[in-house]
Each structure stands twice: as structure tokens, then as C-alpha cells.
Amino acid sequence: MNRLLIVLALFCGSAYSGKNFCKPLVDYTPRYDTEQVRTICSTQIRKVVEQKTEAACLEVINMECDVLVVPECTTTVTKERTMMDIPAIHEVNLTACEKTTVMKEHVKEVFECKNVTKTHCTTLWKLDDKGMKVWAGNEDDCKEVTWEECKPVSKTVPFPEPSMDCKPISVPYNDVDVMFGEVDLVQTDCVAKPQQVCKPVKSNKCGMASYTRITEVPEKVCKDIKILVPRQDEIHKQWCLFNQVDNIDFDAAVKNILESQEENVF
Template identity: 85%
Template sequence: MNRFIIVLALLFGSAYSGKNFCKPLVDYTPRSDVELTRTICSTQIRKIVEQKTEAACLEVINMECDVIVVPECTTSVAKEMSMMDIPAIKVINLTQCEKKTEMKEHVKEVFECQNVTKTHCTTLWKLDDKGMKVWAGNEDDCKEVTWEECKPVNKTVPFPEPTMECSPLPVPYNDVDVMFGEVDLVQTECVAKPQQICKPVTVNKCGMATYTRITEVPEKVCKDIKILVPTQEEIHKQWCLFNEVDNIDFDAAVKKIIANQEN
């Protein structure tokens, strides 16, 4: 704030014989508004939302079970026919034969011959109007000709024929025979039977949980605003009493008075 010094001077004539002096007076200017910046703050509640996942473990008792398989068997006996090869002497009938010769009648084909006489002539042939051969008679040279002519005929004649006289001939030989009997067959049938065996077992098991955590925290929020502040400037005045002097320098006189008063 600026300070103004205003001198209120009173001049006295010779009737005033005192010293020059000044008395300070304080005064103010008329009101004026000054724009100032103020920071205003308030507490606000801010909500913090967090997704949390946590694991937790606990020892629990479980029944641990296994399956064992036990065979259950039954035995039975069954009768069954059996067979066995054994050595045996057997007889087979062979045939024994002897060759003989017998005279038997057979029909055979034989040739019988006889003389045959025929006339042989030279034959004449000529062509007719159509160009075909036609008989034109014989030449005069015919004569008798005789020869032996044979023909096959069937005749029954005696003929030696071999025959076989056969008779049975029993011959023993070594062979095998079958002997039948009865045997006992033992059969065992089994069935798998499952059985459950359980025992308590302590197991550490864990699980996961997901939840939402909400936390409210105070938070200072500030902002700047403009305000108008009424103000005045101080005016420093001096009321001074001076002896009457021509052409007085009030500024120098006041400074002198004030300096003397402070000393």
C-alpha cells in the first residue's frame, strides 16, 4: 500500500514565537476492490473397488478306496468217453490164382476165295450236241478174264483161351485197434469278484475365492477461485505549524522538522 504524505501547513505571524513542529495524521483513500486468487479445498470420499482372489487351504480327511479283485472258483468232475489205440493182429483175405488153358469156340473173320470170270471190252464214248459224253458202243476187242476174288466171312473155330482159377488166401498182419473207456475230466471255473477296501487319508486341499473389496478414503480436493477484496490505501498526513517565512520550502521544512523530532 502506498503511503502519501500530505502536509497541512499553518503559518503564524510574529505573534507566534514557538518552534516549528509537525503532528502526524493518518487517513485513508475511498474503498476500492482488488481481485485476489483463493484456493479452496474440501474433503471428498473416494471409493476404491478392487477385485481380490485369495487361496485358502485346509486339511480334510478323505476316504481313499481301492478295488481288489478276488477269484471265486468252483471245481466239477465230468465223465467223458475216451479211446486208445492198441496193437492187434488182424487177418486179411487175399486171392491166390493159377493160370490154365481151355479150348473155346470163337467167331473169327476169315476170307473165302473163288474164281470169277468176266468179259472185258474197250468202251467208246463221243460228245453229243450239248458237249456231254455218251456211250458209243464197244470196240471189237472183248475177251474173257478170270481172277480169284476173296470176301471176309465169320466162322466159329476152336481157339485156346487162358483162364485163371482163384481161391481166397487168408494172411495175418500186425495192425492197431481202438479201445474205448471212460475218463474223469476235472474242470475249475472261476469268477472275478470285486471288493472295496477304504482307509482315511488326510489331504491338504485348497480353494480359490474371488471377491470385491470396497474401501472409502478421504481425499482433499482443491480449486482456485477469484474473489474481490475491498481495500483502502493509507494516506500519511502531517499537520505542521510554521513560522511565517517568505517563500518557504514546505518539503524541506517538514523533513527537517521530522528529523529533529526523531532525534
């Protein structure tokens, strides 16, 4: 079975600064047919015809006799089991997949900003009796100063992920089945029977008889045929989340992500 690896890339911009990752996806190729060979057989009846010549003798007493030899035949019928290939519709189980998108919760690092207001004043200092600096009040120039202050925080946000919805499907195809039955085999066999034709003498007479012996025998005849069987190949995909970088080396990026995920597992 052929296996393909496809990477589906999703770039992560400045709004998402979490860890990059890859998720395996399994898909299947469209249905295609493969050629397979089936051997089909049938039973045929063949007649065997034999020409027979047989001699027989008989003692004739007190008569001068000739012997007339005639065939005496009997017919027997026997049952024979037969087989025959017939067309049939079979089914094979394949898989049909449809790609969907589901929302999953991901922890992302974002910046949270708020306004901060503080009082700005000019302070006055003077020297005391010991020569130390002490606070002497503020000048009348105090005012409030406001600015925006931002800090990084972790938040759980909904994030779209691909998912494969796979269902089994049954696909019919043309095949062959075997049908069994019975046939009557007819066999005719004969023996030479002498008949006496006499006149008053004693003698030994012989004669010849010719007959045809017919026997039916079954023969199995086979041949190869080609049929088309539906198949699919499994496709291995990787759905990966990347940082947005110009001229990214996808092969190296995927290897780094997979190695990092294996290290986290162990």
C-alpha cells in the first residue's frame, strides 16, 4: 500500500505566540480498481466409446449345432457431484473521509493593557541644623500623568483545528461464486450371450460377437478470468502550526516540531 505524507500549514502571527505543534491526520485516496485473477471451473461430461469383440463357446450334445452369439446389455445410472462458476455481486469495505473544522481551546500568550495614572510634582529640600537634607514641600506644579502599561498574560482562547470524519462504506463489485449440483452418469455395458442352433450331433461350437460399450465420465475444465477489485491507499498528513516567517523551510520546521513533541512525551 502506498503511503503519502502531506503537511497542512497554518501560520501563527503576532496575535498567537504559543508553542508550535503538529497533529497527525489520516486520510484516504479516492477509490481505484486493481486487477485480480480468478480461476473458474466447470464439470463437463465426456463419452468414451469402445468397440468390443468377444468370443463364447457352448457344448452341443446329440445335435449338430451352430452358436449364435448376441450381446446382452445392461444400463446403470450413477449420481455425480458437479460444480459450476456463476456471476456474483460481492462487497468490499472501504473508508470515506470528510475534513471538518472544530474549535479547540488553546493557551496563548497575549498582551493585556490598562491605563496607569500617577501624580508628578517638583519637590523642595533644605538643610536642617545638623546639615541633613529634609523635605520642605512641593512647588505648585503638581499634575497627573497617564500612560498605557501592557503586560504579557496567558489566556485560553478558542482555536480552529482540522478533524477527519471517516465512515465505513460498502462498495459492490463483480465476482464469481461456485454452484454445486448433481448429474446422472449413464453407463451401458454388454456381455456376449451364446444361443444354440442345433441338429442331432454332439460338438463344441464357438462364436464371436461385436458390440459398442459407451461410458460417460466427468471432466473438470478450468480457465482464468480477470476481475476489478476496488481499493484505497492510506494518506498520512501532518497539520502544523508555524510562526509566520519569510522563506520558511517546511521540512526542517516540521522535523524540529516533531522532535520537540517527542522530547516532551519522554
